[in-house]
Amino acid sequence: MSAQSEVHPHDAVDIIRAKRDGQAVPEPALRWMIEHYTKGYVSDAQMSAFAMAVLLNGMSRDEIRVMTDAMIASGERMEFSSLGKPTVDKHSTGGVGDKITLPLAPLVAAFGVAVPQLSGRGLGHTGGTLDKLESIPGWRAALSNDEMLAQLRDVGAVICAAGSGLAPADKKLYALRDVTGTVEAIPLIASSIMSKKIAEGTDALVLDVKFGSGAFMQDIDRARELARTMVALGTDSGVSTTALLTDMNTPLGLAIGNANEVRESVEVLAGGGPADVVELTLALAREMLALAGQPDADVEAALADGRAMDAWRAMIVAQDGDPDAALPTPRETHVVTAERAGIVQRVDALPFGVGAWRLGAGRARAVDPVIHAAGIDLHVKPGDRVTAGQPLFTLSADDEKRFGRALEAVAGAWEIADSAVDVLPLVRERITA
Template sequence: MSEFAAVDVIRAKRDGHVLSDAQIDWVLDAYTKGVVADEQMSALAMAILLRGMTPGEIARWTAAMIASGERLDLSAVPRPTVDKHSTGGVGDKITLPLTPLVAACGAAVPQLSGRGLGHTGGTLDKLESIPGWRAKLSNDEFVRQLSDVGAVICAAGEGLAPADRKLYALRDVTGTVEAIPLIASSIMSKKIAEGTGALILDVKVGTGAFMKDENDARELARTMVELGKAHGVKTVALLTDMNTPLGLAVGNAIEVAESLEVLAGGGPSDVVALTVALAREMLDAAGIDADPAKVLESGAAMDTWRAMIRAQGGDPDAPLPGARETEVLRATEDGVVGSLDALGIGLAAWRLGAGRARKEDPVSFGAGVLLKKRPGDAVRAGDVLLELRTDDESRIPAALADAQRAVTISQGVPTHGRLLIDRIA
């Protein structure tokens, strides 16, 4: 007979009490084993959303999720390990050029990534547009590639934080995704279990981000930084803007193509700036003295990219998928692009088939939105503002409506927010 009952733990949090270490350990272990039912964990998640958790509760909750599965041992990797996690946004392909860049500078980057849901894209979906590339690696393959190439981007194994996998799926359908203690512990349990020595967090804030409010984003960043430190992982967070999409490409294959432009020494200035800023943080955390901007110019990061793609079965020279149908949105008046709402552009890409509504939905690799103008650009009536791409022309009208709402033309010069908002360490 257990010393605990799920209903007592639910009532305790519902009434605003602090859960004990023993209660937290028990409820997560029992939920992972199926002893605590989904409806009971749903009630507890809602109580946590409404009542919050103390730093001590969040730290213990995270530790219990890590303890629910295995912890990777990266001690055999000869280089210092450092990872990066983004809370997700529109056009956020930064992981693609960043991982090989930091590896080319001498670090090992164990990047466990996910798939997209809704208007935010998933790194694995983008990479799967490369013919032959595979997301699933065994632990042995993961460690071997990290040692040989210095860079891995793959799906998290089934054994890492299984409590989080169950809870994540539940939060998605119970209106509890926004609970900061549950977001922080979900992200950090997987990253700590992955075994990295240091971690840089890119916490997005703005219309296209999960966190719309800067204060909420700051709280999430601080919570995750403290969790990392408590588990012996050097952790730093950057707060970055997500009111406007990153770069010009929003989709899967077209974001890979834009990442290749960056690795070749070109690409949009905001993507390059954020890639280099995050690389500097990662190298500093790993104790490596290198200039990522110079390494990017040298072509070494492109060489590492090609080795990384080949190591996972992909053909770095294969043509990327295209789309059968295209449509353009034109300016209806002269002026200046005032704003380009990230959420609206993300929704347009999703409607075109670049994203999914449910985890089991397929994505169209060639679908997406290609921006032709950015905020601050002068336009004349008739100029192309953006291009919609899809394999299904019936998707175009709804996507076009989202895109039209996302773009504003003004007569004055728009004010731009900073790409890098703050650093939290």
Template sequence: MSSVEAFDVVDLIRTKRDRGELSTPQIDWLIDAFTRGYVADEQMSALAMAILLNGMERREIRDLTMAMIASGERMSFASLDKPTSDKHSTGGVGDKITLPLAPLVAVFGVAVPQLSGRGLGHTGGTLDKLESIPGWRAALTNDEMLAQLSDVGAVICAAGSGLAPADKRLYALRDTTGTVEAIPLIASSIMSKKIAEGTGALVLDVKFGSGAFMQDYERAEELARTMVALGTDAGVATTALLTDMNVPLGLAIGNANEVRESVEVLAGGGPADVVELTLALAREMLTLAGQPDADVEGALADGRAMDVWKRMIRAQDGDPDAPLPVAKETHVVTASRDGVLATQEALPFGIAAWRLGAGRARQQDPVIHAAGIDLHAKPGDAVRAGQPLFTLSADDAARFPRALEALEGAYTIEDTAPPRGPIVRARIES
């Protein structure tokens, strides 16, 4: 067998550096050679920077995505006797929507294969939240996942290492070389895993604003359009909602407290913004799966979604009725004057929760499940001097000063508050 490689990686780097296009065979070879270890990390890093600076055409991004899918296994849900629909969020502060959403959609006979991740930095990870529940386990085999989808209809679990392994290596490089923000690389990273997962329909929750990965609305819209095009080109029914992440979502930021809030939503209560986004995404997922008239409000109100939630948690060895962890220490911050809470910036609250122990700085770091922040008011609410605005929770009171430092200037009390726009700002389809 010949050991001669089809291309020279330095030529590919120069092509992108000089704003040229890579051909389909070049991209296929590049991802295969990178997966094999022939293309060195420093070479792939140089190429990632060239892509960040000069972009890629739609065809190149599609080829990159398909090559990353081809680097690993593809799952299939063809054996299920029901359609599949999934959701992916680009992440934010207080974003626990997956938890009530998956069981809600499953009520209507649509299977939800929610392969989720862990948090890094200020954005929380769905698996970290669920691991607050005693006994619950994230790791399932493909057979266990299929059995649970067939029986319960919803599963939230860790993605197997076999899906798009090239993406895992490239993601680690992007994190350490300042190229995380490259839209072609973000889009191909997310969509390679989602397409390889084998879902029939996909709804993207692409966030913009202070606490979002893409703070700028126009950049978030470009990312959403790119990902919808990739899904459509791969034969997956795909739409995106552009949603506001300038203010934390709901009243809980952390892990155990976000599970509590999700259960409140499943019980027919919960904060209005969390309910609104859960219902909007459920309608979108069900419409793509052929059920545009499903009564999602009714399924929350009458307990059907809660029933599926409990079965889903038990199927993964969790106890849905067990008490959740409670922090050893709390610190309450109160209003300095009478007025209206005018601003509440998502990013500083996410950083503060991270500093309390709710998040991790490195992938291997543990999270403190009881750590986080509970908000007692949202922008537009009238407050009185001395009234609690939010409570910090941690297992070590020594964490409070740095968390409070992150929150300096993150919220304001004025005589009036500016009106807030809708959470869902736009819907994008192919």
């Protein structure tokens, strides 16, 4: 019997009307909607209308759980029980200079915990973890499931591309949201992120939910709502989940780009690096290890004594990368200096993210290449005292023609004044079930 002549127990138009009118969609109808959208029976136009109704009217906790579970059921589910050790993952909602996955995964793996970090590529002003790691000569993002399991068993940490078999319903719905003005719907964001993470099969999950100018969610209240929704989803699905709400008004660390963010990550693994990157790496590591049954793990010691660096090197080598190879360097640089003496009041994350993107560190379309040596290196942070003529930041590119538009992007994105500035905490809240 063809799909056209098949008799269906539900109708997409009735489901759209129910959500349009603020009603809860019954579980069987919602599961049917997701399954038949994946199969192509429910059209893009109908799912667009449903997504807009969700944006405007929201969903109950139970509806979001059902929708997430239906998206997981659309594809395969990974299984790590054969490893014989706990698995814990981290997901960040993304930001400017956010390279935390790079030092974090090997740090946690140094304690005998498996970290299956399925990551993505950057689009727009937020950098992609895979793009950063591809700065390392030879390193490859694509691993088979068998390769991934072997690496988790032998090394403990893997950062690689997610396979197409995980939550295919999400991939289809995500593309639709992007072109229909429904990206911001919290139930759709939460089910998108959590369907992939739960399908990944990890025992526990720590979420780094960012707010501020360089974050996906600029408003702290909406970021908190997203964090609570995702923690509830993980908990309801049997995955131990906590979240940290972190500030992304200022770029994280000093490096914004790809190769330069790898360099900064290696500095952290060597026991140095910017204070904010170290702080967040340690905070997330503590959360992950607590969920893995090691609440008293001395994460500072693992950075100081080289265990985390050993795990990093093993992780890179396992994916055919050379941890000792020189990273790409830019052909052209441009230094911006302070016009006056004073105290740095602010360094806005979003303009610097856009500036790095315009230099070639990011991509406008998914098919675009990135220039691994391109980016911005900050020399100051809010609260720092500067003198006139002191370097504030350096732009890097392979073509000096890119500097003009990058400078336009960051114009007015920093401020120097005479007064002291209150530097707010990086980690603002911890959210649990």
